[in-house]
Amino acid sequence: xxxxxxxxxxxQDRPRNRSKGKSSPIRKAGAKPTGTxxxxxxxxxxxxxxxxxxxxxxxxxxxxxxxxxxxxxxHYFRENSKLGHRERGIIAEAIFAVLRRRVEFGQFAExxxxxxxxxxxxxxxxxxxxxxxxxxxxxPDEAEWLDRLTTIERASLAPRVRANLPEWLYDxxxxxxxxxxxxxxxxxxxxxxxxxxxxxxxxVSREQAIEELETAGIGAAPTPMAPAGIRLTxxxxxxxxxxxxxxxxxxxxxxxxxxxxxxxxxxxxxxxDFCAGAGGKTLALGVAMRSTxxxxxxxxxxxxxSNLKPRLARSGLSNVHPVLIDSERDAKVKRLAGKIDxxxxxxxxxxxxxxxxxxxxxxxxxxxxxxxLTEKQRAILDSAARLVKGGGRVVYATCSVLExxxxxxxxxxxxxxxxxxxxxxxxVLAEQKIEVPNLSADSGMLALFPHIHQTDGFxxxxxxxxx
Numbered sequence: 001x002x003x004x005x006x007x008x009x010x011x012q013d014r015p016r017n018r019s020k021g022k023s024s025p026i027r028k029a030g031a032k033p034t035g036t037x038x039x040x041x042x043x044x045x046x047x048x049x050x051x052x053x054x055x056x057x058x059x060x061x062x063x064x065x066x067x068x069x070x071x072x073x074x075h076y077f078r079e080n081s082k083l084g085h086r087e088r089g090i091i092a093e094a095i096f097a098v099l100r101r102r103v104e105f106g107q108f109a110e111x112x113x114x115x116x117x118x119x120x121x122x123x124x125x126x127x128x129x130x131x132x133x134x135x136x137x138x139x140p141d142e143a144e145w146l147d148r149l150t151t152i153e154r155a156s157l158a159p160r161v162r163a164n165l166p167e168w169l170y171d172x173x174x175x176x177x178x179x180x181x182x183x184x185x186x187x188x189x190x191x192x193x194x195x196x197x198x199x200x201x202x203x204v205s206r207e208q209a210i211e212e213l214e215t216a217g218i219g220a221a222p223t224p225m226a227p228a229g230i231r232l233t234x235x236x237x238x239x240x241x242x243x244x245x246x247x248x249x250x251x252x253x254x255x256x257x258x259x260x261x262x263x264x265x266x267x268x269x270x271x272x273d274f275c276a277g278a279g280g281k282t283l284a285l286g287v288a289m290r291s292t293x294x295x296x297x298x299x300x301x302x303x304x305x306s307n308l309k310p311r312l313a314r315s316g317l318s319n320v321h322p323v324l325i326d327s328e329r330d331a332k333v334k335r336l337a338g339k340i341d342x343x344x345x346x347x348x349x350x351x352x353x354x355x356x357x358x359x360x361x362x363x364x365x366x367x368x369x370x371x372x373l374t375e376k377q378r379a380i381l382d383s384a385a386r387l388v389k390g391g392g393r394v395v396y397a398t399c400s401v402l403e404x405x406x407x408x409x410x411x412x413x414x415x416x417x418x419x420x421x422x423x424x425x426x427x428v429l430a431e432q433k434i435e436v437p438n439l440s441a442d443s444g445m446l447a448l449f450p451h452i453h454q455t456d457g458f459x460x461x462x463x464x465x466x467x
Contacts, residue, residue, distance in 0.1 A: 045129045046086055046090060047137070054080065054091050059120055061076065062099070065363055068358070069099060069360035073092055098124040099363070100190050101127065103166075107157070108123060108149050113142065122142065131146055163187070188356070189355040189362075189450065196230065196231050196254045197252065200247055200283075200316075202291060203316060204249075219232060219233025220233070224454075225434060227261075229254045250311065252284065256280060256399075258448070258458070259397045262429070262462055263393070265293070266289070266341075274343055274380065276305070279312065282295065282320060286317040295319050297323065299323075338386070338387070338388070339389060340389065343385075343392070345380060347397065348376055349373055349398035349399060352365060352399075356450060374404055385417060391465065391466075393463060395460055395462050410422070422462070423462040423463070423464050436448075437453070
């Protein structure tokens with residue numbers, strides 16, 4: 001089973017009244033626990049004693065932070081292939097609840113008995129399934145410990161503990177945005193992201209796609225900003241849905257869709273997606289071009305480009321040309337210098353805007369790793385800028401919320417490239433009748449945040465070559 005980066009449902013990993021900052025993240029018990037160890041017990045939640053054993057073992061591997069958490073979880077499930085779909089869901093959701101709330105749960109786990117991973121696992125399960133579900137599996141001292149924690153109000157915890165962020169990231173965000181903004185952002189990162197789709201307008205209208213989804217029993221509604229976006233209710237399986245199989249829709253966060261609208265490619269143009277990855281934005285650009293012109297999908301990873309192929313086949317696009325490059329200095333890149341109309345640089349970044357999906361990133365990234373990334377980002381943007389002709393545009397974008405990876409990169413670029421100007425994103429979006437609330441009028445750049453826009457955290461700037 002491949003584990004999605006959206007592990008929990010909206011009803012899970014969501015303590016009651018959390019938005020008010022008052023309640024404990026541990027769902028309170030409705031009755032006194034029995035205190036039995038319940039080695040072979042079952043209950044209505046589906047929880048069994050062996051789930052706790054798997055969570056204990058798997059947490060030990062995930063908390064090493066040697067690899068992305070979803071990769072570690074997927075590998076573990078391949079090694080334990082007898083685990084069923086529901087069992088994997090219970091285990092994975094508890095693991096990711098711990099990753100989301102590691103500071104908070106780490107503070108709680110300083111008390112109690114047993115191994116640290118068992119205590120953390122119990123807290124993860126209490127957050128996702130509720131305290132009552134654990135009752136048959138707890139030793140008396142564990143039951144007493146959990147019940148004591150349910151009386152703790154989140155408002156009594158230190159702000160950084162409530163935000164569940166590493167100290168360096170919390171301090172960075174507070175220095176730039178203030179405590180209230182950072183608290184709201186941290187709270188939004190504790191909640192699983194919604195599942196957004198993009199209607200492939202070369203095959204189906206958004207209205208037709210929504211109607212087909214609802215006919216299949218899937219709740220769907222238009223996204224508030226992106227004109228082809230669809231937001232689903234819950235996390236339904238799509239792989240067997242004819243609308244998905246036939247390329248009528250693609251999974252793509254609304255924020256990612258808006259980045260493509262900033263590129264605003266026209267029919268017949270030459271366009272480059274400089275860091276294409278698996279091609280989600282490439283496909284959106286191809287649709288915007290109505291499958292005309294030439295769209296190059298550059299990436300240094302053959303595996304990522306191979307993942308684009310089935311998506312490209314479903315899309316029906318004929319203007320996309322995947323190109324494997326060894327670096328931003330590849331000869332395949334250089335030969336296109338001065339010939340391109342539009343370039344999208346979705347630069348490698350910390351990914352800290354995606355913490356709803358990838359909560360381990362806040363523990364795997366460091367100030368030092370961010371510095372390394374900014375050096376790479378500058379080099380990639382500089383190379384990409386050489387591709388555009390006079391009047392052409394480069395859209396620099398990340399899924400980070402850090403100034404060092406975003407505004408600072410753009411400021412440095414403009415300071416050393418006098419033949420480029422910043423095009424205010426409001427102008428580009430207004431031309432397409434797209435409204436994005438709460439954008440900074442002063443910066444002229446796009447900054448999206450989950451607690452404001454209900455998207456992943458994204459940044460983008462439009463840079464136009466003047467000569």
